[in-house]
Amino acid sequence: MHDAARDLGRLSRLTAGCAGVAVTVFGTTALLMSLKGAPPDGFLADPAAALVPAGVALLLQALPVHSRSAGRVVHGSAILLTLAAAALCLAAFPRHAAASAATLLAIAVLVLLGQLIRTLVGADRRRRELAGFTDTLFQSMNEAVMVLDANYRLIDVNRRWRELTGHDADEPVRLDPPPVPPASGGDWLLPRVDGGSVPVLASVAPIPDEQGTPRAYVATYVDIADRKRAEETLSEKAAELERGNARLREANTRLETALTFKNDLTAMLTHDVAQPISSIASLAELLHADWADLPDDIRLELATKIDKNTQRLIKMMNDLQLLFRLDMGSITARRVPVPLHEVAAGVAAASTAAPDEVLIEIDDEPAALADRGHVTAVLQNLVTNAVAYGAAPIVISAARHGEQVDLIVQDSGHGIPDELLPNLFGRFMRGSGLGLFIVRHLVEANGGAVRYEHADPHGARLIVTWESAAG
Template sequence: MPGEDPLKAGQAVAGGHQDRAIAARPSAFRQRLSPRGRFARLLCGTALVLPFHALAARAEDALVKGTSVPISTMEVIQLALTVGVVGAAFVSAIALIRERQRTAAENLDLRGRLADANAALQRSEALLNLRDQRVVVWPAENKKPEIVGSLPMETGAPDDRAAFLAFGRWLMPRSAAALENAVAALREKGIAFDLVAETQAGAPLEIQGRKGAAHGIVRFVSLSEAQRNLARLKLEHQRVSAEHDTVLGLFDVLKMPLWMRGADGRLKWVNRAYWTAVEAADRDAALRDGREFLGSQARDAIASEHKSRPVFEQTLSTVIAGDRHVFAVTDFAGTDGSAGLAHDISAADAMREEYERTVRSHADTLDKLNTAVAIFNADEKLRFYNQAFQKLWGLDTAFLSSTPDNVLLLDRLRSAGKIAEQPEWRRWKENLLSAYRSVEPVEHWWHLPDGKTIRVVGNPQPKGGVTWVFENLTEKIDLESRYQTAVRVQGETLDNLTEGVAVFGPDGRLRLSNPAFAQMWELPAEAVLPAVHVTTIRDLCAGRAKDGPWAGFVAAVTGFDDERRDHHGQTTLENGNTLRYAVIHLPNGQVMFTFVDVTDSVNVERALKDKNDALLKSDQLKNDFVQHVSYELRSPLTNIIGFTELLSLPGTGPLTTKQQEYLDHIGSSSSVLLTIVNDILDLATVDAGIMQLDISEVKVEGTVKAAAELVADRLEEHAIRLGIDIAAAPKSFHGDETRVRQILYNLLSNAANYAPEGSTIRLACRETAEGVEFSVQDDGPGMPPDVLDSVFRRFEPRVNGGRRRGAGLGLSIVKSFVELHGGSVRIETGENRGTTVICTFPAAPAGIRAAAE
């Protein structure tokens, strides 16, 4: 069919000459016809060829018949169109054939190029997959990088993709950090880099980073042996350079002048302390001007010393900023120059001189003590002794000045009969000298042949050695013995007296009584036991006497009179007996009641008076002893605290951690003991009736904050919070501000001792009809009824779930000081529901009143 083979169809119509002409110009025709136009012409030629066939058939029939056939104009037009269409069809067929040939040629060329590209890709992959290199390719967009190639096993580089990209796991830290920074700069800014990195296996790698149009490429190359050596040298040079810079940086920030000189002796480098000391503008100015730190004589001495040995060490002096300083100079001379360092020891020399003066002052102080003191050094040699030591043992001064050791001194005392003979002398001596190996003070008691009793305390020193203190306690023990004898005599005397005697303490409770007291008032045995309150006895005795005096007795025991006066009286009992009584105020706030049956003989009365005088003397002796011991304790405690603080100063000398801990324990324990002594003295002053209140206007807010600050450290130690509520409190009231602050401090300290960890203590103040009321509440275990009865009793510490055990004076002081103001104290508590202590102060006390508990 013509449509299937256009070339043959053209030959059938036009004889082929026109087709050859068209075929001779295929290129020009192909250029003029687009594929869409050629296809259209081909369709037209195929469709219009049918009329041409019809006309040809008619002409052939006419020729056969021999007749003329007239041809109309329309037929001519159809013939012309048919011829044109057929020509166009031929041209289109030829153009299509040529296009197919060109397309086939282009496909063949593309297949060749693709084969070449595949071959090139295979060659590239073969090159990249060599064992001595690995390439990481990052696409421009945020996609996972591709990794090609591998590195030798001896480099230590992992084959796993994730492990390889974690550079810090197989590269040295310095190399990993440098590579991470370089890769980040390559990907973000396109900055190329060349690095030499070191793996953790010690193998050097050359790393190159380049940025393409769409990719970032990092290439890891394992180096040859020569390249490895060069890379190792580069790495070593980098390390040395870094260490050199670090060392110079350290030298530059040292507070000690440091200098370096070249082989010609000229300054090559100095640190900041050097050019500051020589008053140069900067380092370059010091080097340029040749500013010397040491004088010419000192430099000559250094140069002379270097001729014999490379190290120079000596103390030299120089002038800095107009002042002369002493330096410990160390200078080292090498093959290419020297370096020196100067350490300022002027302050150390001044501290050494101060220490020597302190030691001399300490020795002078010890020499004036009545207590014998001897100090031995770490070699157990006698280093110091005071006059009391020499007087106690009666030793020759020449012998003591010869610095005998401790063993020789003990043997000398033994041979002279100064100390008692021991059954096992060697073991006793070793036990005594174990103080040199101890870290805590040791104590011994020596009973000397002459009857003296010596308390020996060996106190180890921080730098070795022991300070021996020999305290003569003969008189003290004798005094205590006589005191105990007097107390026993007093007890026996009271028990055998026919007069009734009852002594009540400052808390209103019975301290002691004799059987005659219970017999006269017909009291049961349980009513006259110690700690029974005076009001209990009053209730029992109220119906046994006409117009009984017990109301006055209670007032005398618990009242706060301006002046405590003794008085006498007489009462008649319901059974007809007549008693003469005496109210006697004893020291420490105690009150003694004596009862005499006046129906007895005068001799009994006289005996009672004599015994009463003896009792007063005994009590006075006891009171004087307690006051004497209390006041005498303050001086040594003050000395202990002072010397503890002195030992804590850096100038005294370095202490080990254990020694500092022991020193802290000594200081804290001494402070606690001093607080206890002060509390005892305060209570003694209150009991003696000589305590005076300094009445002034007390600012509530300031006083509460001051008391809270005093206990802040203890509260913080146990994570205890303090809640303060003074919204309903007055701005001020009249009282003794110091005592009020002491009351609040004792209440907060007591609450902090019992409050659980992480709980809250509430301090509140409000104005009431009676005056001003302070309350302190904690969430502790509370107080059982038996403890509540004795909570204000002195010297009865109670742990009851608390953290520490005190002297039992805190609440006693609170009660005494509140009642001195004319106020009152009450406690609201119960087991497992906390404790609230409430103190009520009058807004304006009538005046200063003495305690009379």
């Protein structure tokens, strides 16, 4: 409609201008021809004289004006000229009634034509103002906008679209085909002329005609680069916070473990260390107080008990030292072939049990590939536990299975209750002190394993599996 009004306005002004010129020329010519007869009342009494101001009035209304003030001046002048033309017709009416009437009718037609011209010119002016406002609004939008026809051919883009895609203000669009976002819209990457892309929130909407058929499409793009950067920063902060929380949880776990260790160690020291110290103190006090009255055999018995309790304390201190080294991860295994019979004989000889209470059923062949000191410490702890909590006889045996060799310590006591088995090799197992915990870690440091079985018909059977050594 705007294009039709524009074209019709131009054609109307051209037609009205030509008509105004023609009427003015015709009126002037008719007036000059009437002067040859030298009318007695003067040439103004001729109705043809009215056509001159009427034609000039129509010509004025056909002139293009660019301001409202100029338009008012032109319109006012045209009205005055039209009134002058009507006055001339009325002045000539007594002498030339028919000609004057015809001239008045012609003037009326010219007035109507001038009014039509004013209407069309006003419509054209409003169209240009609306088009200018629409274009200003289109170019000043913060969103990037691209307008396409029904076949997705480019019609127009706004300033923001050019900025996002890297086009200059007056540069022809160089993206072919135009970057049309998916119909579903959403987050999308808008391509740029430099080969890069911009993250945008994109959408495309059809513009239907009266039948509902799309006659054009409008695609909009909102720059979300700042939002994406904020999301990435937030994700990084969240990941950093999660890492910090993980470190905090790990530290809390270590603190809880350390607290548990401290509490267990305190409880063990309170019971296991206090008992031999109390026994040593009591026996030493008895010896000191009644030394002169005690016979030699009683003195020897009391001194022997003091020595056993002292050795028990020394072993506890050695176990604690080894425990701290295990917690620090400073235990390393120097694995060499270790003859199991030789180690078993040494441990049995050093045991507090009677010689006939510890039996060795190992020939000279089995050897483990392990740290000799670790093998000795493992066997010492197993035998010590068997002596303390089991019953004689205690049998140390070995059996080879392919590339592995089992070292077995079995007693003849009541065995270990089933409810204690899940935590049997824990750090502070009730009834076994640190011994089995140290056994497990030393065996694992050498690539082995330790397990418990019920002995047949009764008793405890602890089996340590080592890697077998040749010879």
